[in-house]
Amino acid sequence: MLAQVTSPPVQTPDVVWSALTPLMTLAVGAILLIMFRSIVKRMPAEFDAAITTAIGPATVLGMWIVGGLVGNDVPLADLRDDVSEPVFYIGLIAVLVLSAGFVRSMRIGFDAAFTVGVGLVSFVATVVLWQQHFRPADLSEADLLAGANPGGGPIAAFGTQYGLDGFALVFGGLIALAVVSSALLFDGYLRRERLEGAEMYVLLMLSAAGGLVMVGANDLIVLFLGLETLSIAVYVMAAMHSRRTEALEAGLKYFVLGAFSSAFLLYGMAMVYGATGSLNLLEIRAYLEATILIDDAMLLIGFGMLLVGLGFKVAAVPFHAWTPDVYQGAPTPVVAFMASAVKAAGFAALVRVFYLSFIGFAEDWQPVIYALAVATLLLGSLLAIVQRDAKRMLAYSSISHAGFILVGVQAATGRGVASVVFYAAAYTFLVIGSFGVLTVVSGEGDRATSLDDLNGLNRRNPALAFAFTIFLLGQAGVPLTTGFVAKFEVIGAAVDARSFWLAIIAMIAAVVSAFLYLRIVLSMYLGSADEEAEPISVNPAAAVAIVAALLLTIGFGVVPGPIDQLANDAILAFTG
């Protein structure tokens, strides 16, 4: 038997290291941090303050160097030529000094500062990669001759197994920013809960590295490995607050259902492999385009299983049962990361698999996603109304947001993918802001998370009440926030694809959840807080995260053009 198997010669894949930078930054950062912390457990206070302050300039220099390595040029060379060299370098030194002062004024811990730095460097790497390869709008004749890809096609980073295209870069950038803001939220939270230690940050970076693998995967097994790296780190993060029974319970539930869904996903991959003879998304596509399947039952079972597995990850009804329990029990900043980065990565994988490989079978999977979207929209918004706990309520509202993104996914058009990208980008910052406010409000031990605790928040801290109002209005889809444009885009995509009933259901769901959000806003301003309720103070790091999310929500809500352009460029990998 063995003699019959002829093994093909092993080919070493071409590795394009520059395209791996965003991923490697996060992974190497995590390894360095855990190695450093396992040698140096406790640092003298002055030394700690000194190296924490040094993280600021180190981050700026890191961004500059990584930008140069990825872009094969001195970064900001145009600016340098404009303002002359001495002025430019003096300016750079001034920025370094300012960044040190900024870190010092934030009073942030070393681990958090390090993670924020790594996240920023990773984000800059995605931006530079984007500028290098995916600016189809303003490519000149010379660029095209020099080999720039007008379609924004994938950079094959690791053979054909892993490649970054515009779509992957946008989601990679979102995940990197989610790391930055989650680390800012963690800092105050971990100190308040007396959980100081580097583990949470290491897991955060590892999980994000898994997410980056996932968004760029061109192979089902690579996708699975990325998904597991992402998920396993988050299972541990959910249960990290081991003194709280709720956190342990959330961790166990998330773990069991997550493992269950991964098994389904994997079985779906095996079925697709059986039907097409390949695990590579591009080869599967080529095979399906060239062949007419006589019996496609195996492929359809594969679709179903893949949808079950990914449906669990993005919390689509009927695979949503874990979401409320996990969101309620897990530490609030971890939930911010779960709802932003994990959900975005899940949708990136869903779109990648179904649009890159199975677009020819759109008539087969569209109705299923249609049904999932209807159930998710309605159940998410209706069940959110009856909740008494703010985190549980936001969990159901995140389910309903997943429904909106599925509305974009089911369109199976370029506009559909663009709306998914836009919605994911908008929702990332809305949800980080919302859970950021809850992190601060809930107080020690995450006790005060019921909706009654939000009563009269305006009197305890007007700025927080204002920020939460904006985030809730954004989630409700009120104009002049990103939430409105995002909802407009997905519903527009559904109408374009002639799914009128789905568009109507989405609008009804938006109205139902708007009622809920407005009720909370009213209780924050008109409700009366307990007499003994103290004013809430916000630590500077969390404030930076919340304010940044707020500015992005309002800024891109008023001027949605740039993100819209980004979303439309990102989808060229699928359409162009």
Add this chain to the structure above:
Amino acid sequence: MEVSTDWYLVLSAVLFAIGAVGLLIRRNPLVMFMCVELMLNAVNITFVAIGTELNDVSGQIAVFFVLVVAAVEVVVGLALVVAINRRRQGATADDISVLRG
């Protein structure tokens, strides 16, 4: 009677179903982990069977990755069970139900 690839596919489907049903009806966290392992190994049988049928090596390679992931998952799962048992002896999945609503 010749044992064809279909037999292996049926076997793996049956094992996968046993694992899935077991996970849903058993209440001991350890047995639930075993059921997850059963599901993952059922998938491994599918991969190997199809890989042999297609004379393609990537099915076999996939099994190695799945084995690694399964091992990692069990490590995390057992750590969670130990942490829960420290707070509460002999807890079953029904006892772990503070969160509901």
